Amino acid sequence: MQQCSYSQSNTTKKITMDTTKKNPVYSRTDSSKVNMSDEEWRKVLPADVYAIAREKGTERPWTSKYENSHDVGTYYCAACGNPLFKSDTKFESGCGWPSFYEPISKGSIIYAPDNTYGMTRTEVMCGRCKAHLGHVFDDGPPPTGLRYCINGVVLDFEKAKAAEKKYKEGGEQKQ
Ligand SMILES: [Zn+2]
Numbered sequence: 010m011q012q013c014s015y016s017q018s019n020t021t022k023k024i025t026m027d028t029t030k031k032n033p034v035y036s037r038t039d040s041s042k043v044n045m046s047d048e049e050w051r052k053v054l055p056a057d058v059y060a061i062a063r064e065k066g067t068e069r070p071w072t073s074k075y076e077n078s079h080d081v082g083t084y085y086c087a088a089c090g091n092p093l094f095k096s097d098t099k100f101e102s103g104c105g106w107p108s109f110y111e112p113i114s115k116g117s118i119i120y121a122p123d124n125t126y127g128m129t130r131t132e133v134m135c136g137r138c139k140a141h142l143g144h145v146f147d148d149g150p151p152p153t154g155l156r157y158c159i160n161g162v163v164l165d166f167e168k169a170k171a172a173e174k175k176y177k178e179g180g181e182q183k184q
Pocket of ligand 1: 086087088089090091135136137138139140
């Protein structure tokens with residue numbers, strides 16, 4: 010009865026993805042830093058996630074199911090569960106990858122200069138586990154003017170279920 014939406018989303022474990030089953034560090038609430046060797050990561054991540062998160066790969070453009078998604082919710086790091094972006098900062102950049110103009114918080118992302126392939130770019134990584142996510146460019150929309158160009162493979166999306174449910178069921182809760 011007295012549950013707030015925060016504790017509610019923590020106790021409702023309906024997520025049954027491979028990434029959460031055998032990955033010991035995956036958590037959407039634990040913000041402590043993750044420091045694992047590539048060897049350990051290789052054991053717990055699906056091959057496509059590993060290739061981008063740990064080997065700084067890039068998925069083919071226009072292949073992410075999130076690229077055109079307008080669902081309301083939160084995007085998490087697929088490697089460790091760290092919250093990264095909110096759907097209301099997502100925009101259609103036309104670049105072929107899911108794009109956002111602002112991370113969920115300052116510490117959710119870390120930045121590094123990337124001068125590979127003869128380009129001067131800024132790499133963005135997960136602030137919790139240092140998974141490679143993509144790059145940030147300065148041709149985004151207001152208010153930030155930034156475009157976080159992110160590989161959809163390294164994103165986990167969760168719809169804002171609590172709000173949706175409340176709306177549909179008039180706030181009633183089953184226990
Ligand atoms: Zn992460």
